[in-house]
Amino acid sequence: MIIPIIIVVVVVFLLVGLYNSLISRRNQVDLTFGNMDVMLKRRYDMIPNLVEVVKQYMTFEGDTLKRITELRSRLTDQSDMNSPARMKVENELTGLLSGLHVAVENYPELKSNERFAQLQSTWTDVEDQIASSRRSYNAAVVSYNNAVEMFPTNVMASWMRYLPMEVLAIAEPERENVSAKELFKN
Template identity: 35%
Template sequence: MLVAGVVLAVLVVLGVALMLFYNALVRGRNLAEEAWSGISVQLRRRHDLVPALISVVQGYAVHEKDVLSAVAGAREAGMKVAGGDARAVGEAEKGLSLALGRLLAVAEAYPELKANENFLHLQHSLTELENDLQMSRRYYNGTVREQNNRVMQFPSNVVAGWFGFRKMEYFELSGEEEAAAPKGFPVA
């Protein structure tokens, strides 16, 4: 009778531990998915702002068609991978950031454009979006780090393996020059 009670107590403790580890893994995955949703919202806002920026610059910089088409192409590439995995989205958005940096550098050559109220407003909005995107990226990467710790650390890694939880990808930029705001962005 005593042995049966001890075995039952051990099984209950193991069952509760299993439930706690499983719930922590589910909570971590849900937080990371929510954080990714925040990044998606910021990227959508960024993609929506680009056509207006191109339109304003196009009116002044008629000889810069290659830069304008590069920005439009990078935006389209970003929109195609939206909702994809972190690596594919990161690569597409890196291309858009570089293209926007070139666009803003071109704008420096047109004093009338730099003084245009619409351009200044769009440039300010883009800077705010870049800051919001950076904060969303940090939050997402923090939730992914916590989830990856759960997936890799003992004993929750055993539960993660049983239920198919895998490491998640960070949303990273590949170089320091890409992590900085593109040249031409005003400092907020």
């Protein structure tokens, strides 16, 4: 009589452990995404200052600056913070901003501007933090996906209807060398 009770108790503890493990990993994914979101918000907040300083010196890049401002507005108004559409816009914004920083090389007076130099330094720090946040997020997603796909937690995950998540991949334009000439042609 005592052996069946022990077996039931062990099974219950095992199920609770599996359940808690899945919840913990999913929460870790949410936490790391939230941390990345904070860094992205800092970047969005810096864009108007960057555009304002750069606009004074760069006369030919008006279309690019306008597009950067449009993308920033779309991202700050975005209600679904975890959508693939948002990541597509993020990747486009990142590509434009990278090209903008390359184009700055053609404007020595802008590079010597103290406000721009400070802004560029802060920008570099924020971009490094975003990259670190992306790595943390991807590590959390891989851990979660392993739990969702590996036995025995995959059984519990299927009962809970947990599905694998996608890692954040680098957009194809980010993998290529940036051509400032192509980005800013009139």
